[in-house]
Amino acid sequence: xxxxxxxxxxxxxxxxxxxxxxxxxxxxxxxxxxxxxxxxxxxxxxxxxxxxxxxxxxxxxxxxxxxxxxxxxxxxxxxxxxxxxxxxxxxxxxxxxxxxxxxxxxxxxxxxxxxxxxxxxxxxxxxxxxxxxxxxxxxxxxxxxxxxxxxxxxxxxxxxxxxxxxxxxxxxxxxxxxxxxxxxxxxxxxxxxxxxxxxxxxxxxxxxxxxxxxxxxxxxxxxxxxxxxxxxxxxxxxxxxxxxxxxxxxxxxxxxxxxxxxxxxxxxxxxxxxxxxxxxxxxxxxxxxxxxxxxxxxxxxxxxxxxxxxxxxxxxxxxxxxxxxxxxxxxxxxxxxxxxxxxxxxxxxxxxxxxxxxxxxxxxxxxxxxxxxxxxxxxxxxxxxxxxxxxxxxxxxxxxxxxxxxxxxxxxxxxxxxxxxxxxxxxxxxxxxxxxxxxxxxxxxxxxxxxxxxxxxxxxxxxxxxxx
Amino acid sequence: xxxxxxxxxxxxxxxxxxxxxxxxxxxxxxxxxxxxxxxxxxxxxxxxxxxxxxxxxxxxxxxxxxxxxxxxxxxxxxxxxxxxxxxxxxxxxxxxxxxxxxxxxxxxxxxxxxxxxxxxxxxxxxxxxxxxxxxxxxxxxxxxxxxxxxxxxxxxxxxxxxxxxxxxxxxxxxxxxxxxxxxxxxxxxxxxxxxxxxxxxxxxxxxxxxxxxxxxxxxxxxxxxxxxxxxxxxxxxxxxxxxxxxxxxxxxxxxxxxxxxxxxxxxxxxxxxxxxxxxxxxxxxxxxxxxxxxxxxxxxxxxxxxxxxxxxxxxxxxxxxxxxxxxxxxxxxxxxxxxxxxxxxxxxxxxxxxxxxxxxxxxxxxxxxxxxxxxxxxxxxxxxxxxxxxxxxxxxxxxxxxxxxxxxxxxxxxxxxxxxxxxxxxxxxxxxxxxxxxxxxxxxxxxxxxxxxxxxxxxxxxxxxxxx
Numbered sequence: 001x002x003x004x005x006x007x008x009x010x011x012x013x014x015x016x017x018x019x020x021x022x023x024x025x026x027x028x029x030x031x032x033x034x035x036x037x038x039x040x041x042x043x044x045x046x047x048x049x050x051x052x053x054x055x056x057x058x059x060x061x062x063x064x065x066x067x068x069x070x071x072x073x074x075x076x077x078x079x080x081x082x083x084x085x086x087x088x089x090x091x092x093x094x095x096x097x098x099x100x101x102x103x104x105x106x107x108x109x110x111x112x113x114x115x116x117x118x119x120x121x122x123x124x125x126x127x128x129x130x131x132x133x134x135x136x137x138x139x140x141x142x143x144x145x146x147x148x149x150x151x152x153x154x155x156x157x158x159x160x161x162x163x164x165x166x167x168x169x170x171x172x173x174x175x176x177x178x179x180x181x182x183x184x185x186x187x188x189x190x191x192x193x194x195x196x197x198x199x200x201x202x203x204x205x206x207x208x209x210x211x212x213x214x215x216x217x218x219x220x221x222x223x224x225x226x227x228x229x230x231x232x233x234x235x236x237x238x239x240x241x242x243x244x245x246x247x248x249x250x251x252x253x254x255x256x257x258x259x260x261x262x263x264x265x266x267x268x269x270x271x272x273x274x275x276x277x278x279x280x281x282x283x284x285x286x287x288x289x290x291x292x293x294x295x296x297x298x299x300x301x302x303x304x305x306x307x308x309x310x311x312x313x314x315x316x317x318x319x320x321x322x323x324x325x326x327x328x329x330x331x332x333x334x335x336x337x338x339x340x341x342x343x344x345x346x347x348x349x350x351x352x353x354x355x356x357x358x359x360x361x362x363x364x365x366x367x368x369x370x371x372x373x374x375x376x377x378x379x380x381x382x383x384x385x386x387x388x389x390x391x392x393x394x395x396x397x398x399x400x401x402x403x404x405x406x407x408x409x410x411x412x413x414x415x416x417x418x419x420x421x422x423x424x425x426x427x428x429x430x431x432x433x434x435x436x437x438x439x440x441x442x443x444x445x446x447x448x449x450x451x452x453x454x455x456x457x458x459x460x461x462x463x464x465x466x467x468x
Numbered sequence: 469x470x471x472x473x474x475x476x477x478x479x480x481x482x483x484x485x486x487x488x489x490x491x492x493x494x495x496x497x498x499x500x501x502x503x504x505x506x507x508x509x510x511x512x513x514x515x516x517x518x519x520x521x522x523x524x525x526x527x528x529x530x531x532x533x534x535x536x537x538x539x540x541x542x543x544x545x546x547x548x549x550x551x552x553x554x555x556x557x558x559x560x561x562x563x564x565x566x567x568x569x570x571x572x573x574x575x576x577x578x579x580x581x582x583x584x585x586x587x588x589x590x591x592x593x594x595x596x597x598x599x600x601x602x603x604x605x606x607x608x609x610x611x612x613x614x615x616x617x618x619x620x621x622x623x624x625x626x627x628x629x630x631x632x633x634x635x636x637x638x639x640x641x642x643x644x645x646x647x648x649x650x651x652x653x654x655x656x657x658x659x660x661x662x663x664x665x666x667x668x669x670x671x672x673x674x675x676x677x678x679x680x681x682x683x684x685x686x687x688x689x690x691x692x693x694x695x696x697x698x699x700x701x702x703x704x705x706x707x708x709x710x711x712x713x714x715x716x717x718x719x720x721x722x723x724x725x726x727x728x729x730x731x732x733x734x735x736x737x738x739x740x741x742x743x744x745x746x747x748x749x750x751x752x753x754x755x756x757x758x759x760x761x762x763x764x765x766x767x768x769x770x771x772x773x774x775x776x777x778x779x780x781x782x783x784x785x786x787x788x789x790x791x792x793x794x795x796x797x798x799x800x801x802x803x804x805x806x807x808x809x810x811x812x813x814x815x816x817x818x819x820x821x822x823x824x825x826x827x828x829x830x831x832x833x834x835x836x837x838x839x840x841x842x843x844x845x846x847x848x849x850x851x852x853x854x855x856x857x858x859x860x861x862x863x864x865x866x867x868x869x870x871x872x873x874x875x876x877x878x879x880x881x882x883x884x885x886x887x888x889x890x891x892x893x894x895x896x897x898x899x900x901x902x903x904x905x906x907x908x909x910x911x912x913x914x915x916x917x918x919x920x921x922x923x924x925x926x927x928x929x930x931x932x933x934x935x936x
Contacts, residue, residue: 181911185887189891355573422659443661
């Protein structure tokens with residue numbers, strides 16, 4: 001039993017089912033103190049709440065607001081920017097148990113659900129009605145819709161199908177003072193008033209807590225086919241991406257692995273990857289004519305100088321190609337295990353204009369050499385969104401310092417190429433200083449004003465994104 | 469020469485080229501006092517400014533701000549909600565002459581332009597690079613990109629390709645006090661900070677004035693084919709729309725004409741429309757296999773009970789079908805001319821969930837009977853976005869009163885069916901009271917807060933959308 005602070009005492013009073021909702025044991029507090037971001041500070045919460053209903057959320061937030069206690073919203077903690085990290089003495093408000101799908105409406109191609117629904121579960125449920133919810137962040141088998149909305153999550157297929165924000169029609173949220181608000185609509189189109197829905201998406205839990213969402217759906221995706229192409233130089237891979245784009249193709253995945261990543265996946269035993277390539281492209285098409293489109297894109301890759309191309313003719317062959325992308329994480333894990341000490345993989349998230357892709361990867365390779373680090377770059381080439389991943393020994397103080405310097409150099413290089421410091425992971429605590437470098441100062445000033453408008457006491461997820 | 473008020477004197481001082489930029493003759497003031505919305509109040513401006521540069525816009529806004537003079541931004545004045553209507557003594561800031569396309573970037577599929585570029589001109593220019601800018605509001609041959617952004621304009625093809633908001637990557641704007649701000653990015657993806665770009669889109673010139681935009685583009689659209697289907701009952705037409713959706717088709721246009729509109733177009737001489745139908749659907753497909761998809765949709769229309777179907781096999785046959793949609797405006801004009809007095813066409817803009825389409829049109833027909841009015845309903849069936857149009861004699865006081873009552877009844881019916889009072893035209897002055905009925909009161913409160921944050925003196929387009 002934890003000490004009876006005013007916060008806990010009040011929360012137990014307002015939550016009749018507090019034994020189920022409210023947890024203060026050290027294990028739960030520790031397990032819920034941070035998300036998946038490395039390098040990011042995290043405090044110790046006073047309590048972790050697992051509300052079951054919107055009313056629970058309102059009670060908790062109203063109570064915390066009255067007592068001046070910060071609240072940190074949290075989903076599956078798969079975030080990579082520290083936005084779900086606790087601050088000392090806060091209430092962690094974890095909405096993962098609000099996981100009901102409330103209504104699937106095939107006639108209007110929409111679904112209403114609670115924030116804790118896991119992205120894959122949502123997709124499985126709507127698939128039974130011939131529908132799909134396309135956004136596919138890497139963690140889609142465990143992450144929640146609420147977290148996807150908070151971060152404005154992307155994924156692999158967004159090169160064709162768009163990101164989370166493109167699917168959210170309306171939100172049901174609780175404001176920092178406990179008031180509840182609906183935004184958006186049930187219709188496909190609508191322009192009544194300012195777009196608060198979009199303002200909340202990607203606000204990383206700093207403006208309001210999502211307790212419900214209305215999401216647009218699409219017809220189930222047609223069967224896809226894929227190709228894999230390896231190139232002797234990065235520039236040639238960049239030219240293949242440009243040629244595919246220029247020819248008007250809209251692939252459903254257009255992923256790039258740099259030389260280091262290609263080698264790691266080959267070393268990990270993938271049979272289709274040849275050693276020594278400077279870059280690998282994985283291209284998927286789920287168009288009405290995937291055979292025809294893949295054949296055309298195969299020619300474009302060869303014209304750009306591909307040394308090795310595998311074009312799938314069957315679903316099974318496609319699966320094997322896509323497996324190369326899926327193997328990146330275990331392959332980097334295997335590499336990390338050879339490092340000794342405390343190996344860490346620090347994944348970055350910079351987006352540049354598509355035309356700057358090859359130049360940006362070349363710069364990242366220079367940065368790796370300069371700081372004597374292993375950096376593996378992979379990413380969504382079709383969107384110009386790359387995830388350079390520094391794999392290093394965190395217990396080596398000098399290597400740690402060099403990893404941080406490389407991180408800064410990569411972001412500066414991305415901005416210098418007209419890019420953004422975060423394509424899909426968010427600002428959290430990790431990139432607060434970079435936000436100020438990326439944004440127009442007038443914009444930053446207005447962003448702070450918006451934070452003050454929604455959260456005048458700076459109690460909801462303080463210290464994330466912008467300061468009030 | 470107009471009287472030398474402090475406003476005009478200061479503006480002439482700060483604008484070296486004031487003879488070109490600043491106009492105060494009564495003809496120009498009168499011509500720029502309102503947009504295309506009927507029933508909407510409009511004042512008389514003190515001056516109309518046609519800035520050529522962002523610096524002009526800043527000078528004008530800074531001067532007006534210092535003197536406490538309201539500014540009303542304006543594009544081509546094709547808006548239908550009064551958002552561009554002057555208020556007494558204001559400066560009308562018309563950005564139509566800032567009409568340069570600054571850069572077309574095929575590699576990154578984007579275009580940078582000034583706000584006064586006409587939507588059709590933009591599309592023609594990017595088409596030379598094999599690209600397209602899909603949003604196609606009815607006025608696309610004359611309306612401007614700045615106005616499209618201000619209203620969040622839709623159109624016919626957005627059932628497949630999305631609305632203006634889906635294409636705006638970044639904005640360059642001037643705030644009420646004259647400060648300039650960039651929002652958004654040049655990359656496809658990005659989640660750095662709150663989404664001010666989306667907040668500005670559809671804000672109808674009440675938060676900032678657009679002086680530049682970065683727009684995403686798509687490959688040029690493939691050739692389309694279309695079909696026309698007429699139904700003996702509205703319910704059957706609604707069922708055909710539902711069946712097309714349920715089968716996973718994504719037509720590039722899915723337009724509906726009710727019985728009155730079908731008859732008016734038939735009376736106007738269109739050869740493909742038969743008399744006596746309760747509804748006409750016009751469906752266009754620009755998929756990779758339009759013949760196949762149209763054949764499938766033809767069967768769905770027949771199964772739903774279509775009495776008369778024309779399925780185009782050639783571009784010329786398609787053109788004739790699409791002509792039926794284009795003829796609606798002249799056909800209603802011809803009908804109006806038979807009314808005598810001062811005939812007016814008052815176009816509404818309500819969106820309902822797609823499944824409520826047939827019920828909503830039936831309700832509109834009841835409303836027409838109740839108020840003894842001729843209401844012609846057409847609209848974007850695939851989006852559930854309808855434009856019931858009351859054609860009446862404005863000089864008949866009783867008919868005018870009945871038209872206003874019908875307008876209120878239609879909006880109430882739309883809201884009752886879970887819809888919105890504006891799918892794509894905006895709030896302007898026309899629907900301010902309805903906005904308060906549609907929005908959650910907490911949301912309305914925050915919307916007012918956002919207006920105060922951007923425009924603390926309530927000088928930019930005051931009285932539109934929400935009051936500060």
